[in-house]
Amino acid sequence: MRLLALDYGADIVYCEELIDLKMLQCKRVVNEALSTVDFVAPDDRVVFRTCEREQSKVVFQMGTSDAERALAVARLVENDVAGIDVNMGCPKEYSTKGGMGAALLSDPDKIEKILSTLVKGTRRPVTCKIRILPSLEDTLSLVKRIERTGIAAIAVHGRKREERPQHPVSCEAIKAIAETLSIPVIANGGSHDHIQGYLDIEDFRRATAASSVMVARAAMWNPSIFLREGPRPLEEVMQKYIRYAVQYDNHYTNTKYCLCQMLREQLESPQGRLLHAAQSSQEICEAFGLGAFYEETTRDLDARRAKLLARSPEEAEEPAEDTSGIIKMAIKFDRRAYSPQITPKMCLLEWCRREKLAQPVYETVQRPLDRLFSSVVTVAERKYQSTLWDKSKKLAEQAAAIVCLRSQGLPEGRLGEESPSLHKRKREALDQDPGDPTTQEPAVPGELCKKPFVALAGGQESPLEGW
Helix, strand or coil: CHHHHHHCCCCCEECCCEEHHHHCCCEEEEECCCCEEEEECCCCCEEEEECHHHCCCEEEEEECCCHHHHHHHHHHHHHHCCEEEEEECCCCHHHHCCCCHHHHHHCHHHHHHHHHHHHHHCCCCEEEEEECCCCHHHHHHHHHHHHCCCCCEEEEECCCCCCCCCCCCCHHHHHHHHHHCCCCEEEECCCCCCCCCHHHHHHHHHHHCCCEEECCHHHHHCHHHHCCCCCCCHHHHHHHHHHHHHHCCCCHHHHHHHHHHHHHHHCCCHHHHHHHHCCCHHHHHHHCCCHHHHHHHHHHHHHHHHHHHCCCHHHHCCCCCCCCCCEEECCCCCHHHECCCCCHHHHHHHHHHHCCCCCCEEEEEECCCCCCEEEEEEECCEEEEECCCECCHHHHHHHHHHHHHHHCCCCCCECCCCCHHHHHHHHHHHHCCCCCHHHCCCCCCCCCCECCCCCCCCCCCCCCCCC
């Protein structure tokens, strides 16, 4: 949807509100097959996907109620976006119940702390979006305080927290804010009453004295609203949207939702009924006469993935977040070479206990391309990793433990070199109740399988145009 809006003339595009807690679970993954950067949750769901085409135009919009979490998210995404926005205008319960969105409007101190922390801590322009307060005096007092945080711009939805699209938008309130502040003011909320075409965007801007206009619902209904020469036929727009959705492997439920927003009153048409019944991207394409396009595109994507998988291990290996200082060896764990009772992980844990060191911490990642695993173990503030990827998380962690043990010249449990103390501990454990928690290996940070974190070079400044 963002790429489509840019094609039709939008200057800046925002992602949907993404919650800070969800983003902080994500790992940044370079998706070579799609030429995208993906932020992937532990359940493999892509929470945010972006590409070079929009890098200097896309604003990352987050829902947050905590300054430190907000900054952590901003630093996670700042190399891949043009700006960072905090949504302080969403009135929906999923946002406000966590103290986010419009709930922040009743806590100016928290607003100031979040925005000030972001302005000082990230290299990208910071903005926020608000709604107006019950009184104009309170609204002006709030926006002046927001301006003093150093943000680059403020978007104002000209309705109060409890108001909805059927209520008139207050152009007068937005105008008063624009005339009060020295930073750019973005007018929002005109889709229902004011904006049906391109010329209406400029009329709304003049009525509010704003520097620019944010269009949400009207742009979802037809993203070609940004064309100076007038909107394109909806059928053409939907087909172009579907092509992007397939090319970038958009989840079919999201594709279906956006198409339903475009069809609106035509949902009961024959095509609308086909869309409603579709249960995959392929069925959506077939409903719009794009079945052949789907087949060709997915074949090309499969071929790209196969080509990437065919690379040599050295070519395919993806570096972790920052491998400087990591001790590496090309090692695989071969079960046949070790005692059934003793593993390298057990040997390493036993050695750490004997030396009164903190227990080893494993961080395991999975490569999306071929689903192989690699693990880094941290012992005494040093990191160890095998350069060879493995088919399971457990095998990858054993390989990392071997790297650590061999670099220290320690026994690793191979046949013929088992440690008597480990045999003794193993027998004691077998004599205990297996349900006794004291017999279980302690849980350690990093046990949750994580996706690869791949840093891109560069990250030069790309100021937002039009702000």
